[in-house]
Every structure is written in C-alpha cells, then in structure tokens.
Amino acid sequence: MTDATARPVRSSPRPTGTPLRAFGALMLRDTRVLSRELLPFIVRVIMQPLLFLFVFTYLFPRMGGGNGMMMGGGSFATVLLPGLMAVAIMFTGIAAVALPLSTEFGVTREIDDRVMCPLPVYAVALEKICFSALQCIFAALLVLPLAYYIPSTPVLLHVSSWPVFVAVMILASLVSGALGLTIGASVQPRQIGLVFSIVVIPITFLGCVYYPWALLSHVRWLQIVVLANPIVYMSEGLRTALTPGMPHMPVLAVLAGLVGSLAVLGTIGVRNFLRRVIS
Amino acid sequence: MIVEVASLHKTYQTKTGAVAAVAGIDLEVPAGEIFGLLGPNGAGKTTTISICTTRALPTSGSVRIAGVDVVREPARARVHMGVVPQYNTLDRSLTVFENVYFHCRYFGMNGAAARARSEALLQQFHLQERGKALPTQLSGGMQQRVQIARAIAHHPEVLFLDEPSAGLDPQSRIAMWEAVTSLRKEGITVVLTTHYMEEADALCDRVAVVDQGRVLALDTPAALKQQHGVYTVLELKLRDQVSAPALLREIAALSGVARAELTGEGIRVFADQLDGLLPLVVAAARAAGLRDLRVQEPSLETVFLQLTGRELRD
Incomplete structure (x- = not known):
C-alpha cells in the first residue's frame, strides 16, 4: 500500500491478518472457553444417556426379563447405542451454538467483536458450526462406552466400515452444528426454552432414536414424514456404521440425507446469522 | 485521507414507510486527526459509523478506510480500523487479558506477540491489575477502557468510537478523554460521535455538526463558534x-x-x-x-x- 500522507512511523508493524489465521484464532478462543467448562460439559453430555441406559437397559431387563424390549432379533440396548449417540450429537450442537448465540445476539451483542475480525462474516458462522462439530464428536465418543458397557443384555457392536463410520460422525456433527446455528440465529433469547419444547423434543422422539426406521413401516405415514427430520439420518447412519445387525437405512440414503440436511440448515443458519449481524 | 465518505445514504424500510437515517453525507478525515460527529440522538451518527465499520450496508454512496472500500472488501477494511460501539461488546466468556489477547490473535499475531501486546496495553490503560477479572466484574469506565485497548490492539490506522462517554460518570469520562488524546501520540486517527458539546470541544480537531442525516457544518470547534455561534x-x-x-x-x-x-x-x-x-x-x-x-x-x-x-x- 502506498500512502502519500505523512503518518508517524510505528515501532511495531501491523500484523498480517488473514482470514485463515482469524478462523484458527476463533477456534482457539472457543477451545479456551470450553476448557474452562470441561467438567460441566461432560456432565451435561453423559447424564441423560447414563440414566436412560441404566433404567431401560440395566434395570428393566432384570425386572421383567427383558421380553418386552426385544426387537427384530437384537436387544433394545443395541437399538439405543446409535440412537443415544445421535441424541448426544444433536444436544451438543444446540448447546454449543444455539444457546450462546442467542445471548450474544440478544442481550449483550458481544458477537460484534468476532464479526469485526478480518474474515468474511459468513466464516464466523461456519466457525461456530465447525467448532461445535468437534464437541459433538467428542460427546458421541463419550456416550459410546456407556451404551456398550451399562446394558445387562448384550450389545451387538460391529464397525463394518470405518470410512462410513467416520463420514457419518463428521457429517452428523456438522448437521448438528448447522441446526444449532439455525436455531440460535433465528430465535429470540426468551423463546429459546419454547424451542426445546416444540422443536428439540419432537425431533428427538421422532428421530428413530429409540427404534429403527425400518420398523416404522407399521405406521407408513409417519415413516415418510420423519424423513424430513435430520436426526433420523444421524441415528440411522450410526446404526448402519455401528450395529449393522439391526435393520437400518442404506448407506447412500443416509449420506444423502445428511448432506441434504447440512446444505439446507447451513444455508438458513448462515443467512439468518448475516441478517442478524449486518443491517 | 484515512477515512473517505462520499454521498452516503442509508434508508431503512419500516412499517410506516422509508426512513432516511443518512441523507447524503460527505466526509474526509486525514491521518492523525481526532474528528467528531456531533448531533442529537437519531441524527444518523451511529448509522454512519456502522456503515464505516462494515456492520451496516449503505443504500448508496461509498466509504473507503485507508483506501479500502468497506462494502466491496469488508474483511480487508476491518484490518485498518478499531471499533468501540455504543454498547459493550466485550467477550463475557473471557477475562480482560484474554479479550485483548484473542483480539490480537484474530488479527494474525502469534501467541508471543499477542501476549506482549496485551500486557503492554493493559499497562497503558491502567488495567494491569484487572487482567484476570471477567468484564462483568469491572466498572463501566474500566470496561470502556478495555474496549478501547482491545480496539487498538491490532494497530489500526483509525479508531471509531460511538458515543464513548454514554453512561460514564464524570470522572470516568475524563479518564476516557485522556485515553483518547493519548492515542494521538501513536498516530491513530480517531472518529467519534457524541451529543456532548464539551466532549466535541475538548477532544476534536474538527467537528461535523450532523442533523437529520446531513452535515450542517464542518470545521474546527473554534471556527464553528466564530461562524455560527458568535x-x-x-x-x-x-x-x-x-x-x-x-x-x-x-x-x-x-x-x-x-x-x-x-x-x-x-x-x-x-x-x-x-x-x-x-x-x-x-x-x-x-x-x-x-x-x-x-x-x-x-x-x-x-x-x-x-x-x-x-x-x-x-
């Protein structure tokens, strides 16, 4: 840059801010914030699946012999393992993006300090998705051993294809971050509690978490309606990758569903984020 | 010129029709100047600053900061500017030190350089003892100083301050004025908005009197008083x-x-x-x-x- 106007010479030169370095620094900032809240993060992730597994897969089989919980040749515990991982991924995405974002937008406007970074504003939104995806993967891996060791009935865990498992984990985590971004950028802070009741809980219960999608064939209309629910592809994807002995969706359908959800939620989330930030 | 604003317009669409917040503003601020936008609430000062700092898009007109067009290249323009908005945007999840430190990292400094810069700035703004505190534990005046320290951490050519003394007690206001005038020594250009006459008078080399989205007069405080306020x-x-x-x-x-x-x-x-x-x-x-x-x-x-x-x- 040539500058004809006289300007005092500065001792320290301005750093060369590049979008990539800024992106990395945003990830670093989020890591610092998370590291301070690691224990609450772990407690939040494992509490619900821990108790769920304990009651339904440890206590129930002991109380009633587990007859009512048998399903398509495998145990309920085998159904739950991928399902609870999917729930952990979804909840983590929402907790990591939607909750902080709704405060940063609403009450404090503190998101402005990150919007003023030397990178395109949409990249600030993408960073939120990427960092929350890392947390989602971590959360799912925390739940995995719980779901394997707590049940009193055998869990038929078998990774038939590592590439599929890795692809599903990454895509599902990104979808979850995009869902969190969409909610956080679209909802007023005081409505965030309501969102849990009218969005998060329904998509969990209708997300093929507690039953495989194939068994919904008994209620055909529901089997079709839930295809609009991204959680379905998360649970079915993990089912495909981890418990192939259970009925599950074909790999291609899962990947298409996850990529489609990511495209739709990512677009809406980033668009609403930009709308909230730039007037 | 560090800041060049040319025939800037911003019209907001509301339910009752179009409202022109900025109705044709032209400004040029040379390097090293402390420049004030003076006007009542709703005059269009904040909107002008928001456009200059890439947080709002103009309806028409252009703004260049250090020669970079803020609409075409917002990310590159942000390297040249520091911003202290009207509301407190300190990162509540980070300590005072970390607020400055991560700001340096966002703008490309490595860990060691960012640490050194943050320590020096906290010293300069008399905040070194509060480095480990969270922003919410500081007084309003201190939070404002952290915001200024953070805004200049990446050595911007120009600092935008939107209503810097809003909500400050008189003592904090004077401390803030001192902080702003000390920036002159570092060669940082300052553009601030205010509706306090004393502030414009005490701080600014030149003042633009703004009302209803237009600049009514622009000169040094002394010349303005000479021409319009005799x-x-x-x-x-x-x-x-x-x-x-x-x-x-x-x-x-x-x-x-x-x-x-x-x-x-x-x-x-x-x-x-x-x-x-x-x-x-x-x-x-x-x-x-x-x-x-x-x-x-x-x-x-x-x-x-x-x-x-x-x-x-x-």
Missing part, C-alpha cells in the same frame, strides 16, 4: 404566550440583538453583545410574566441552536 443566546420562558409576539418585536428592536424567535415556551434571543442588554430584556419581558431566563455563552451548543433552531438534548 451570538450569546438568551432563553426566556414566559407565563403569557399571547403577548409574546408583541414582546418579540420589542426585543428584536433593542440594540445588541441580532435576531429573536418564538420557542413555544417563550422567546430565544441571539445577542451579539450583552452589555446593558440584560436589564432591558428583563424589564420588557416582565409584563409577559418572565419566569425563567438562561444565558448561554457562545459554545458548540449555541452553534447547534443557530443551525437547527433546536437544542442538542431535549
């Missing part, structure tokens, strides 16, 4: 508004009175010299029930009054 303003409040027009004619005819106008509550007199005038005005106004008289010496306040017929703060 008159001492007498603000008369009357009980009897009916006889006010007759009184207006009587006062306007007195020697020393440049002009006078009705205000709804009474009469405003622009006087070019006050000697002997005051008793005459009081005597004349007694019949109309004079209940209050305020004398305003020439100041930026009277400049604004002259230019718009309204007071800065209602």
Whole structure:
C-alpha cells in the first residue's frame, strides 16, 4: 500500500491478518472457553444417556426379563447405542451454538467483536458450526462406552466400515452444528426454552432414536414424514456404521440425507446469522 | 485521507414507510486527526459509523478506510480500523487479558506477540491489575477502557468510537478523554460521535455538526463558534404566550440583538453583545410574566441552536 500522507512511523508493524489465521484464532478462543467448562460439559453430555441406559437397559431387563424390549432379533440396548449417540450429537450442537448465540445476539451483542475480525462474516458462522462439530464428536465418543458397557443384555457392536463410520460422525456433527446455528440465529433469547419444547423434543422422539426406521413401516405415514427430520439420518447412519445387525437405512440414503440436511440448515443458519449481524 | 465518505445514504424500510437515517453525507478525515460527529440522538451518527465499520450496508454512496472500500472488501477494511460501539461488546466468556489477547490473535499475531501486546496495553490503560477479572466484574469506565485497548490492539490506522462517554460518570469520562488524546501520540486517527458539546470541544480537531442525516457544518470547534455561534443566546420562558409576539418585536428592536424567535415556551434571543442588554430584556419581558431566563455563552451548543433552531438534548 502506498500512502502519500505523512503518518508517524510505528515501532511495531501491523500484523498480517488473514482470514485463515482469524478462523484458527476463533477456534482457539472457543477451545479456551470450553476448557474452562470441561467438567460441566461432560456432565451435561453423559447424564441423560447414563440414566436412560441404566433404567431401560440395566434395570428393566432384570425386572421383567427383558421380553418386552426385544426387537427384530437384537436387544433394545443395541437399538439405543446409535440412537443415544445421535441424541448426544444433536444436544451438543444446540448447546454449543444455539444457546450462546442467542445471548450474544440478544442481550449483550458481544458477537460484534468476532464479526469485526478480518474474515468474511459468513466464516464466523461456519466457525461456530465447525467448532461445535468437534464437541459433538467428542460427546458421541463419550456416550459410546456407556451404551456398550451399562446394558445387562448384550450389545451387538460391529464397525463394518470405518470410512462410513467416520463420514457419518463428521457429517452428523456438522448437521448438528448447522441446526444449532439455525436455531440460535433465528430465535429470540426468551423463546429459546419454547424451542426445546416444540422443536428439540419432537425431533428427538421422532428421530428413530429409540427404534429403527425400518420398523416404522407399521405406521407408513409417519415413516415418510420423519424423513424430513435430520436426526433420523444421524441415528440411522450410526446404526448402519455401528450395529449393522439391526435393520437400518442404506448407506447412500443416509449420506444423502445428511448432506441434504447440512446444505439446507447451513444455508438458513448462515443467512439468518448475516441478517442478524449486518443491517 | 484515512477515512473517505462520499454521498452516503442509508434508508431503512419500516412499517410506516422509508426512513432516511443518512441523507447524503460527505466526509474526509486525514491521518492523525481526532474528528467528531456531533448531533442529537437519531441524527444518523451511529448509522454512519456502522456503515464505516462494515456492520451496516449503505443504500448508496461509498466509504473507503485507508483506501479500502468497506462494502466491496469488508474483511480487508476491518484490518485498518478499531471499533468501540455504543454498547459493550466485550467477550463475557473471557477475562480482560484474554479479550485483548484473542483480539490480537484474530488479527494474525502469534501467541508471543499477542501476549506482549496485551500486557503492554493493559499497562497503558491502567488495567494491569484487572487482567484476570471477567468484564462483568469491572466498572463501566474500566470496561470502556478495555474496549478501547482491545480496539487498538491490532494497530489500526483509525479508531471509531460511538458515543464513548454514554453512561460514564464524570470522572470516568475524563479518564476516557485522556485515553483518547493519548492515542494521538501513536498516530491513530480517531472518529467519534457524541451529543456532548464539551466532549466535541475538548477532544476534536474538527467537528461535523450532523442533523437529520446531513452535515450542517464542518470545521474546527473554534471556527464553528466564530461562524455560527458568535451570538450569546438568551432563553426566556414566559407565563403569557399571547403577548409574546408583541414582546418579540420589542426585543428584536433593542440594540445588541441580532435576531429573536418564538420557542413555544417563550422567546430565544441571539445577542451579539450583552452589555446593558440584560436589564432591558428583563424589564420588557416582565409584563409577559418572565419566569425563567438562561444565558448561554457562545459554545458548540449555541452553534447547534443557530443551525437547527433546536437544542442538542431535549
């Protein structure tokens, strides 16, 4: 840059801010914030699946012999393992993006300090998705051993294809971050509690978490309606990758569903984020 | 020129129709200057600053910061500017030190450089003992200083301050003024908005008087007072508004009175010299029930009054 106007010479030169370095620094900032809240993060992730597994897969089989919980040749515990991982991924995405974002937008406007970074504003939104995806993967891996060791009935865990498992984990985590971004950028802070009741809980219960999608064939209309629910592809994807002995969706359908959800939620989330930030 | 604003317009669409927040503003700020945008709330100052700092898009017109167009290349323009918005945007999840440190990292410094810069800045702004505190544990004045320290951490050429003294107690305000004037030594250009006359007068090399989205006058505070505010303003409040027009004619005819106008509550007199005038005005106004008289010496306040017929703060 040539500058004809006289300007005092500065001792320290301005750093060369590049979008990539800024992106990395945003990830670093989020890591610092998370590291301070690691224990609450772990407690939040494992509490619900821990108790769920304990009651339904440890206590129930002991109380009633587990007859009512048998399903398509495998145990309920085998159904739950991928399902609870999917729930952990979804909840983590929402907790990591939607909750902080709704405060940063609403009450404090503190998101402005990150919007003023030397990178395109949409990249600030993408960073939120990427960092929350890392947390989602971590959360799912925390739940995995719980779901394997707590049940009193055998869990038929078998990774038939590592590439599929890795692809599903990454895509599902990104979808979850995009869902969190969409909610956080679209909802007023005081409505965030309501969102849990009218969005998060329904998509969990209708997300093929507690039953495989194939068994919904008994209620055909529901089997079709839930295809609009991204959680379905998360649970079915993990089912495909981890418990192939259970009925599950074909790999291609899962990947298409996850990529489609990511495209739709990512677009809406980033668009609403930009709308909230730039007037 | 560090800041170049050319025929800037910003129109907001509301339910009741289009509202022009900025209606054609042109500004040029050279390097090293402390420049003030002075005007009442709703004059378009904040909108102008928001566009300059890439947080709002103009309807038309252009802004260049250090030669970079803020609409075409917002991310690159942000490297050249520091911003302290009207509201507190400190990262509540980070400590005071980390707020500055991560800001340095966002702008490309490595860990060691960012640490050194953050420590130096906390020292400079007398915050070194509060480095480990969270922003919410600081007073308003301290939070403001952290925001300024953070905003200049990446060595920007220009610092934008939007209403920097809003909500500060007088003592913090003076500390903030000192912080701003100290930036001059570092060669940082400052653009600030304010609706406090004293602030514009005390800090700014040049002031643009802004009202209803337009620049009404632009000059040094001294020159503005010379050109527009040479008159001492007498603000008369009357009980009897009916006889006010007759009184207006009587006062306007007195020697020393440049002009006078009705205000709804009474009469405003622009006087070019006050000697002997005051008793005459009081005597004349007694019949109309004079209940209050305020004398305003020439100041930026009277400049604004002259230019718009309204007071800065209602």
